[in-house]
Amino acid sequence: xxxxxxxxxxxxxxELEKFMIDENAKVDISKVTERVIIDGRAYLDNKLxxxxxxxxxxxxGFGSLCNVIIPDKDIEQLQENLVKSxxxxxxxxxxxxxxxxxxxxxxxxxxxxxxxxxLQTVSLLCELINHKIYxxxxxxxxxxxxGDLAPLAHLSLTLLGLGKAYHNGSRINSNVALKNxxxxxxxxxxxxxxxxxxGTQFMSAYGVYNIxxxxxxxxxxxxxxxxxxxxxxxxxxxxxxHLHTIRAHPGQLQTAVTIRKLLxxxxxxxxxxxxxxxxxxxxxxxxxxxATKDTLNYVTSVFETEINSVTDNPTIFPEEDEILSGGxxxxxxxxxxxxxxxxxxxxxxxxxxxxxxxxxxGQRDLPPFLAPEAGLNSGFMIPQYTxxxxxxxxxxxxxxxxxxxxxxxxxxEDHVSMGANAATKCFTVIENTHKVLAIELLNAAQAxxxxxxxxxxxxxxxxxxxxxxxxxxxxxxxxxYELMQSSIEFIKENPSLVx
Numbered sequence: 371x372x373x374x375x376x377x378x379x380x381x382x383x384x385e386l387e388k389f390m391i392d393e394n395a396k397v398d399i400s401k402v403t404e405r406v407i408i409d410g411r412a413y414l415d416n417k418l419x420x421x422x423x424x425x426x427x428x429x430x431g432f433g434s435l436c437n438v439i440i441p442d443k444d445i446e447q448l449q450e451n452l453v454k455s456x457x458x459x460x461x462x463x464x465x466x467x468x469x470x471x472x473x474x475x476x477x478x479x480x481x482x483x484x485x486x487x488x489l490q491t492v493s494l495l496c497e498l499i500n501h502k503i504y505x506x507x508x509x510x511x512x513x514x515x516x517g518d519l520a521p522l523a524h525l526s527l528t529l530l531g532l533g534k535a536y537h538n539g540s541r542i543n544s545n546v547a548l549k550n551x552x553x554x555x556x557x558x559x560x561x562x563x564x565x566x567x568x569g570t571q572f573m574s575a576y577g578v579y580n581i582x583x584x585x586x587x588x589x590x591x592x593x594x595x596x597x598x599x600x601x602x603x604x605x606x607x608x609x610x611x612h613l614h615t616i617r618a619h620p621g622q623l624q625t626a627v628t629i630r631k632l633l634x635x636x637x638x639x640x641x642x643x644x645x646x647x648x649x650x651x652x653x654x655x656x657x658x659x660x661a662t663k664d665t666l667n668y669v670t671s672v673f674e675t676e677i678n679s680v681t682d683n684p685t686i687f688p689e690e691d692e693i694l695s696g697g698x699x700x701x702x703x704x705x706x707x708x709x710x711x712x713x714x715x716x717x718x719x720x721x722x723x724x725x726x727x728x729x730x731x732g733q734r735d736l737p738p739f740l741a742p743e744a745g746l747n748s749g750f751m752i753p754q755y756t757x758x759x760x761x762x763x764x765x766x767x768x769x770x771x772x773x774x775x776x777x778x779x780x781x782x783e784d785h786v787s788m789g790a791n792a793a794t795k796c797f798t799v800i801e802n803t804h805k806v807l808a809i810e811l812l813n814a815a816q817a818x819x820x821x822x823x824x825x826x827x828x829x830x831x832x833x834x835x836x837x838x839x840x841x842x843x844x845x846x847x848x849x850x851y852e853l854m855q856s857s858i859e860f861i862k863e864n865p866s867l868v869x
Contacts (some may be wrong), residue, residue: 476495
């Protein structure tokens with residue numbers, strides 16, 4: 371499928387999700403957007419020709435070197451030097467699907483014609499996507515303030531035929547990748563290096579990816595909870611509609627409705643209960659899962675604004691005949707939102723681990739650790755340990771990155787967002803939540819077997835049967851990590867089973 375980037379149309383995260391999952395996705399630029407980019411570049415060229423005063427980053431140095439004037443003959447070299455000197459990333463490589471999003475979002479940001487970039491440079495960014503050339507970018511290095519300088523420098527190195535890139539699954543030199551695809555490196559002109567490096571596309575790409583994954587896991591969390599509720603012989607009363615209309619948070623209402631639908635027709639949920647009420651990890655699911663849903667909706671609104679924004683500096687305004695140096699690259703809105711999402715998704719795992727703990731506790735006529743012969747067999751004792759360990763790590767990662775700031779560039783950049791660190795730790799917490807939910811699913815399926823011959827709802831029984839084709843009932847102790855991994859893969863590969 372070809373995705374046309376058009377600055378006159380609002381980009382949605384839903385559209386980016388389609389782009390991300392399409393392995394053969396291609397991009398192009400609308401004619402009206404091409405015209406805007408060309409006009410923006412023409413304005414900048416004319417301004418440089420007729421404007422004697424220094425313009426930041428165009429004929430000056432960068433950061434605290436902004437007062438150093440660069441001669442006209444060195445302006446092109448200045449831009450290449452910028453990209454090379456700022457490629458200072460370290461740590462793990464950014465996943466290629468996130469790099470793919472970074473490329474798209476960088477093109478989108480440049481499409482508004484406010485950066486003075488050449489159409490040729492934007493076109494080459496498109497060709498990287500179209501030929502599946504994904505620059506090697508590293509997770510560490512951005513302060514999330516002058517944009518994502520280090521990671522975007524690595525993204526831009528490939529345009530110059532420098533650095534490394536993945537092409538057809540192989541990690542090779544960028545110049546080789548370009549040559550293999552029949553492409554040529556670009557020669558940067560005035561301001562282009564700065565336009566490529568200034569921006570929030572690292573934070574934004576991670577944020578978009580995190581939102582997409584969070585939506586998937588929120589849906590699965592409700593399904594797995596419903597299975598666990600029946601397996602634990604819990605009550606439906608805490609999910610009744612009129613209980614939630616008197617505290618009408620949208621996510622709370624949505625969660626209660628979903629759980630009721632999932633359990634509609636269950637023989638187990640209808641049977642007489644001995645207990646007066648259930649523990650919080652079951653009884654308060656609408657409130658806890660619902661708060662995470664509401665957080666996700668807020669974070670989505672922040673990022674949908676960001677991906678439709680210009681985050682370059684300086685920014686050109688041909689209509690007003692101005693070139694303004696400002697702070698649209700500052701990642702504070704994203705950093706705060708990412709920290710919020712990180713906390714919300716950690717809580718989804720935290721309450722999940724508590725339900726797992728209850729399932730293996732030997733209550734409600736379930737055998738200790740869900741082992742038919744407990745003692746000789748340890749059963750599901752240690753998966754709960756693993757879930758607890760993962761949840762603890764996520765809690766530690768919930769310390770907000772946005773609360774920190776370290777002065778850089780000799781004091782010129784004296785407040786930074788640390789949004790890039792917020793993005794990567796949020797990514798880790800979301801992956802952790804996936805693992806913890808998979809462990810709960812493993813336990814819930816095992817526990818449900820002890821409620822037979824009674825059946826759960828038709829929808830949940832279909833999910834259970836599909837799961838059993840991947841993971842069997844455990845009669846005697848087996849190598850558990852393989853089953854846990856299978857449960858993780860089951861969640862990842864079966865998005866159509868949730869609603």
